[in-house]
Amino acid sequence: MKVAGKILVVTGAGSGIGRAVTLEAVRRGATVAAVDLNATTLAETADLAAADGRVWTHALDITDRAAVEALPGQVTERHGAVDGLVHCAGIIQPFAKLRDLDYAAIERVFAVNWSGTLYLTKTFLPPLLARPEAHIVNVASMGGFLPVPGQTIYGASKAAVKLLTEGLHAECAGTNVRVTVVFPGAVATNITANSGVAIPGADGRAAARTQKITSPARAARDILDGVERDAYRVLVGRDAKLMDLLYRADPRRAASLIANKMKDLLRG
Ligand SMILES: NC(=O)c1ccc[n+]([C@@H]2O[C@H](COP(=O)([O-])OP(=O)(O)OC[C@H]3O[C@@H](n4cnc5c(N)ncnc54)[C@H](O)[C@@H]3O)[C@@H](O)[C@H]2O)c1
Numbered sequence: 212m213k214v215a216g217k218i219l220v221v222t223g224a225g226s227g228i229g230r231a232v233t234l235e236a237v238r239r240g241a242t243v244a245a246v247d248l249n250a251t252t253l254a255e256t257a258d259l260a261a262a263d264g265r266v267w268t269h270a271l272d273i274t275d276r277a278a279v280e281a282l283p284g285q286v287t288e289r290h291g292a293v294d295g296l297v298h299c300a301g302i303i304q305p306f307a308k309l310r311d312l313d314y315a316a317i318e319r320v321f322a323v324n325w326s327g328t329l330y331l332t333k334t335f336l337p338p339l340l341a342r343p344e345a346h347i348v349n350v351a352s353m354g355g356f357l358p359v360p361g362q363t364i365y366g367a368s369k370a371a372v373k374l375l376t377e378g379l380h381a382e383c384a385g386t387n388v389r390v391t392v393v394f395p396g397a398v399a400t401n402i403t404a405n406s407g408v409a410i411p412g413a414d415g416r417a418a419a420r421t422q423k424i425t426s427p428a429r430a431a432r433d434i435l436d437g438v439e440r441d442a443y444r445v446l447v448g449r450d451a452k453l454m455d456l457l458y459r460a461d462p463r464r465a466a467s468l469i470a471n472k473m474k475d476l477l478r479g
Pocket of ligand 1 (some may be wrong): 223225228246247248300301302303327350351354394395399405
């Protein structure tokens with residue numbers, strides 16, 4: 212689906228990948244209903260797109276099912292229709308092994324990454340099925356196909372997003388709704404702070420490494436290119452592409468490579 216002239220709902224639009232997708236979609240000629248929990252950063256995104264004037268903000272919590280269910284009506288009332296959902300909102304878990312993670316942290320990650328994704332996908336499906344063409348994009352993670360110690364629950368929530376989205380792709384065959392799942396590797400955003408998570412052992416070397424990782428702007432271009440060419444899946448970044456190949460060739464070796472990289476971050 213070409214993005215120009217379409218009305219897209221973009222979640223997580225207050226920061227990182229969702230903000231970059233919002234700005235890139237507007238640049239390509241779309242109108243964006245931008246969704247985020249954080250009203251302040253959401254308004255900043257709208258300001259950044261102010262010259263284009265095609266961003267409307269909806270501050271809400273995607274774990275609030277009633278608020279999500281009210282969204283299609285609000286968007287349609289203002290713009291006449293909705294053509295696509297690009298769902299980026301998500302959080303990581305505290306960097307800790309499963310044995311050290313309490314249920315509150317586990318349930319919070321699943322509420323946002325799983326229930327939030329389910330509510331958005333299920334709510335927007337009927338209005339999108341009624342459009343001449345439409346697209347649903349869910350952002351999973353490289354951690355949704357590859358186990359990352361210290362982010363095991365996050366990975367499990369993103370694996371659920373992966374299969375929900377791939378299952379939906381199969382179920383939408385023969386309809387006008389296209390479906391794409393996105394697997395970003397490391398992207399330079401504030402997801403750690405935004406998730407309320409500290410990085411144990413973060414130091415200058417870690418900061419230097421972040422210089423080389425994929426930018427949110429690049430991730431946004433890859434995601435919207437994926438929409439425009441109807442990609443089944445989008446791997447964002449060299450790391451995600453490499454680990455996808457390695458995981459499929461030798462899952463144990465791929466898992467142990469990542470486990471070695473994570474050693475410094477995990478105590479005990
Ligand atoms: N940054 C990475 O390295 C990376 C890697 C793989 C996957 N991802 C995924 O990409 C997506 C975007 O991440 P990002 O790095 O841009 O993070 P980010 O923290 O920069 O942006 C996420 C946005 O989602 C919003 N959000 C969080 N919980 C919400 C809720 N309950 N309701 C509404 N909005 C909520 C936050 O306020 C924030 O503005 C996430 O799903 C993340 O899991 C990120």
